[in-house]
Amino acid sequence: MGSSRPLRVAFYTFGCKVNLFESEQLKKSLQNIEIVDSSADADIYIVNGCTVTAASDSQARNMIRRFAKKGKVIVTGCYARKKDLFLEKIKNVEFIPEIEDVARNLESKLIYDAFFDRSRPFLKIQTGCDQFCSYCIIPFVRGPLKSVPLDKIIKLLEKIRSQNFKEVVLTGIHIGKYGLDLDDGSNLSSVIEQAHRIVGRVRLGSLESHEITLEILEQASQNKILPHWHIPLQHGSDTVLKRMKRPYTALQYRNSVEKIIKVTPPHTGFGTDIIAGFPGETEAEFTESYNFIKSLPFCYGHVFPFSPREGTLAWEMEKTDGVKPEIKKERAAILRQLFAEKHSGFRNSIKGTELTAIIENEIEKDLYSATTENYLSIEIKGKYSPKELVSVKI
Numbered sequence: 001m002g003s004s005r006p007l008r009v010a011f012y013t014f015g016c017k018v019n020l021f022e023s024e025q026l027k028k029s030l031q032n033i034e035i036v037d038s039s040a041d042a043d044i045y046i047v048n049g050c051t052v053t054a055a056s057d058s059q060a061r062n063m064i065r066r067f068a069k070k071g072k073v074i075v076t077g078c079y080a081r082k083k084d085l086f087l088e089k090i091k092n093v094e095f096i097p098e099i100e101d102v103a104r105n106l107e108s109k110l111i112y113d114a115f116f117d118r119s120r121p122f123l124k125i126q127t128g129c130d131q132f133c134s135y136c137i138i139p140f141v142r143g144p145l146k147s148v149p150l151d152k153i154i155k156l157l158e159k160i161r162s163q164n165f166k167e168v169v170l171t172g173i174h175i176g177k178y179g180l181d182l183d184d185g186s187n188l189s190s191v192i193e194q195a196h197r198i199v200g201r202v203r204l205g206s207l208e209s210h211e212i213t214l215e216i217l218e219q220a221s222q223n224k225i226l227p228h229w230h231i232p233l234q235h236g237s238d239t240v241l242k243r244m245k246r247p248y249t250a251l252q253y254r255n256s257v258e259k260i261i262k263v264t265p266p267h268t269g270f271g272t273d274i275i276a277g278f279p280g281e282t283e284a285e286f287t288e289s290y291n292f293i294k295s296l297p298f299c300y301g302h303v304f305p306f307s308p309r310e311g312t313l314a315w316e317m318e319k320t321d322g323v324k325p326e327i328k329k330e331r332a333a334i335l336r337q338l339f340a341e342k343h344s345g346f347r348n349s350i351k352g353t354e355l356t357a358i359i360e361n362e363i364e365k366d367l368y369s370a371t372t373e374n375y376l377s378i379e380i381k382g383k384y385s386p387k388e389l390v391s392v393k394i
């Protein structure tokens with residue numbers, strides 16, 4: 001380093017909550033630097049990129065090119081773990097996949113003692129996945145399961161409480177597998193228990209349907225988990241689920257949702273992820289999936305037209321059995337419409353219900369955005385401050 005002023009470093013983050021968390025962790029770890037906005041002039045631009053779809057790749061690539069005209073670029077995260085030969089040839093672009101190594105490169109040491117401090121902080125409890133769903137690049141770029149030891153999580157939960165946060169969001173790449181790589185017997189329920197004891201409100205990130213254990217259901221029945229469940233379905237037809245190498249059937253998925261419904265309040269929000277146009281998806285399979293989704297009480301769904309990722313099994317399937325792009329697009333639009341109807345139906349169904357919410361930001365004078373316990377985004381008039389826990393009648 002050696003310059004008289006600190007290095008000016010700008011961050012640009014794409015992708016999931018884990019990437020957001022890791023960028024924050026890196027920001028707080030770097031010594032002798034000044035963090036500047038990514039629109040300002042910086043000495044180094046750190047791009048934490050995502051590679052989950054072809055669209056995320058191209059967004060990351062565009063941003064890297066743009067920053068490379070202004071200064072040195074360090075590319076990290078999932079996007080950096082796959083090779084991009086074109087960008088690697090640009091002189092001032094360096095690929096450093098692991099954030100620990102980015103910190104070392106900038107003469108600092110990565111600390112875990114940081115969280116993404118919005119009104120509802122994200123806490124990363126693990127990374128990695130070993131499920132290898134046939135369409136997914138994540139196990140290749142994120143590697144095997146790696147859980148954060150429970151004692152470290154407890155320290156961070158205490159820090160979150162000491163800063164007066166009322167809610168914590170437990171995130172990771174595959175949180176249902178938390179603890180499987182540790183030898184102390186801890187699992188996701190152990191983290192939920194501690195998070196509830198220390199912070200109070202606990203929101204779970206995405207959780208696979210087959211990993212909702214009796215212990216987790218018991219905790220849900222005791223209100224230790226907020227009534228919001230994001231359970232990726234991906235498809236509602238068993239034949240497609242099998243090709244996707246998802247380890248459950250549609251019926252098993254439904255059973256998991258019904259078990260949650262039995263122990264949680266009527267305003268519980270269910271969300272999911274769906275892929276439209278997976279290789280070989282017939283009209284009949286699509287209709288089966290549509291009807292299955294329609295029959296479940298989802299209040300929102302993220303729909304992704306299938307995007308083949310090189311190196312996965314489905315990349316090969318797409319070559320021989322790919323669904324035409326216009327059909328993928330059309331099916332994705334039909335599903336998005338279905339989720340939009342479900343979302344407004346859900347909002348109407350809970351009119352008049354008293355819910356708790358966390359205040360997020362002031363939108364304009366005396367008008368705030370807030371997130372309810374069941375994950376609705378709402379606006380509240382009055383005088384509040386971010387992080388505040390309030391009761392609202394919807």
Ligand code: SF4
Pocket residue numbers: 129130131132133136137138139173174
């Ligand atoms: S569970 Fe499947 S979809 Fe989720 S990260 Fe692992 S491989 Fe990808």
